[in-house]
Amino acid sequence: MTAPTDHKRAAARTLISVDAMGGDQGPAAVVAGCLISAKANPDISFILHGSEAELKALVSKHPILDNRTTIRNAVGVVTMEDKPSQVVRTGKDTSMWSAIESVRTGEAAVAVSCGNTGALMALSMIRLRKLPGVNRPAIAVLYPSSNKQGFNVMLDVGADIKADADDLLRFALMGMSYARNGLDVARPRIGLLNVGTEEHKGRIELKEAHDLIRDHAREAAFDFVGFVEGGDISGNKADVIVTDGFTGNIAIKTGEGTASLIGTRLREAFKYSLLSRLASVLAYTSLMRLRLKIDPRRVNGGVFLGLNGTVVKSHGSADATGISAAIKLAAQLSQNGFNDKLAARVAAALPSEEQAPE
Amino acid sequence: MTAPTDHKRAAARTLISVDAMGGDQGPAAVVAGCLISAKANPDISFILHGSEAELKALVSKHPILDNRTTIRNAVGVVTMEDKPSQVVRTGKDTSMWSAIESVRTGEAAVAVSCGNTGALMALSMIRLRKLPGVNRPAIAVLYPSSNKQGFNVMLDVGADIKADADDLLRFALMGMSYARNGLDVARPRIGLLNVGTEEHKGRIELKEAHDLIRDHAREAAFDFVGFVEGGDISGNKADVIVTDGFTGNIAIKTGEGTASLIGTRLREAFKYSLLSRLASVLAYTSLMRLRLKIDPRRVNGGVFLGLNGTVVKSHGSADATGISAAIKLAAQLSQNGFNDKLAARVAAALPSEEQAPE
Known part of the structure; x- marks a missing residue:
């Protein structure tokens, strides 16, 4: 298993990595969802991935959100029509890729996206990789x-x-x-x-x-x-x-x-x-x-x-309420150290000859 | 294909073979369903399979039904717990078997039962046999x-x-x-x-x-x-x-x-x-x-x-309304000569080497 300590540090902070550009309703709905969550839960903070200019304009209106948000600029957007295989090859500049990257590095334990499911799964598989035994x-x-x-x-x-x-x-x-x-x-x-x-x-x-x-x-x-x-x-x-x-x-x-x-x-x-x-x-x-x-x-x-990190997929048509529900779930899973527990559980069920050495 | 002329004759009469004993609500609900259908549709008549004494008592109260019903005595009842394989081996005396037999002989084109689905399918398969090409x-x-x-x-x-x-x-x-x-x-x-x-x-x-x-x-x-x-x-x-x-x-x-x-x-x-x-x-x-x-x-x-004859399975818990709906469907299929048309359709789609000689 890769770097459980990194995951645990991220879990303590409850930092949620959010793809702000993927949904049908655009970044305004995503930011509005983050705002609902920020008000409801003082323990979470955000990395928002997407167009820096657009996101800055949306976030800066709300100090309660602004104080707890890091914006990571990503100019590309994965559309609902994009083929997963293509996104994997050429999607490095997208907000979706960037949101998953924050989980891969251990910065956040959980990513949230309301983008293209197939592309999100393909990227998650390739960038986060499968847990041992999965x-x-x-x-x-x-x-x-x-x-x-x-x-x-x-x-x-x-x-x-x-x-x-x-x-x-x-x-x-x-x-x-x-x-x-x-x-x-x-x-x-x-x-x-x-x-x-x-x-x-x-x-x-x-x-x-x-x-x-x-x-x-x-x-x-x-x-x-x-x-x-x-x-x-x-x-x-x-x-x-x-x-x-x-x-x-x-x-x-x-x-x-x-x-x-x-x-x-x-x-x-x-x-x-x-x-x-x-x-x-x-x-x-x-x-x-x-x-x-x-x-x-x-x-x-x-x-x-079943991956090294958890990815929460919200409906493509999710509005602020929907996105906030997805963030709440992501925060709870992160706070519980969910992915490490899941990894341990799956590893424990492996036939002994397959188990990785300690 | 076996005896299409027999099927056609049955279709003209619109005689429906009904397993009167199989449902959760007993023969009273089945007879009540037949009564609704008899009132709504003057063109259909029934063979009711089950306990002659019980059915006679129920049917004789309603002249509109009595005039158009033949009762065929069958003392056995297939329960919801009976295993299909067992019913096939030992169920010859049951109302379900008897109801399917009326279709097998060409007397009726369609049978209706609200009994045990697995047993009904197994009996239908074995007694009616699959259509050529199915x-x-x-x-x-x-x-x-x-x-x-x-x-x-x-x-x-x-x-x-x-x-x-x-x-x-x-x-x-x-x-x-x-x-x-x-x-x-x-x-x-x-x-x-x-x-x-x-x-x-x-x-x-x-x-x-x-x-x-x-x-x-x-x-x-x-x-x-x-x-x-x-x-x-x-x-x-x-x-x-x-x-x-x-x-x-x-x-x-x-x-x-x-x-x-x-x-x-x-x-x-x-x-x-x-x-x-x-x-x-x-x-x-x-x-x-x-x-x-x-x-x-x-x-x-x-x-x-896909069998030589059509079997309509009604819900086990069907009441008079439900049974009447199943009978209505059975009558419509019978009147349309449904099973012969279906057989012809499936036979026409066979690769030529599999087609039975005319």
């Missing part, structure tokens, strides 16, 4: 659920399209670490996504992974609940849902699409008649309360796991 | 969507956990036939589920399937929209979503779970205060209107495709 990094998201904390951790949701049994075990360990450090679940319940809960169901690699994860539960202090089904992603059977990136990506997009269809139909239903319009006025606060609970802006932040 | 049968469901007809056809959602490129082509053709005959979409748009819409994305078999399906679009008169994502299952980009049974099963259960979580949260939000309770009273009709549009009872009926 073959496939994963993207983890928080999915609204009926459990106590209101969210399940789900991974992988699209870093890669495949995962073998060993990868799925690593995902379980990384997801457990994330649930513990990001959601404060002391003893996470881990479930392996399948088409049925009986042990004989599903693909070969899932049966292998089932036994591997089960055998690590005791040492790693989690509860393995075995196979879970699609309905359990939003349920209360597990706190961590483990799956390959193909299945996970399709599942979360199906869930998002379904939620969005219900939202549309709900609005239509309330527009139907005069009485329903009146009801919608009275129901307004109730509907807002519902929205707060399942608002994607508040559960913002897919997290890249 | 390697893997598929289960297709209607998924609420924002397109004109309000539903997409999605398949496979769990008949098998795998599908190669050839299977996915057959699914596309079968799904197209279903959209045309079950949803009245003259020229269905077909999408292949993947983690991104770019042609280079996803697994090898998906890229192969992409080209295979594209190459059959013209002859089979559908529009191929290429790769679609999880969010498009409830969207308006395609009318038929093609995927393997593992991915499809997890996707629909994720969608159902998410919809159910939103429903719970919505009810909580409306119970929060006096004002929100009042709003919920006023909003009642709006919410009911919403429910009608996305009510799973009204989109009831997964359909087994």
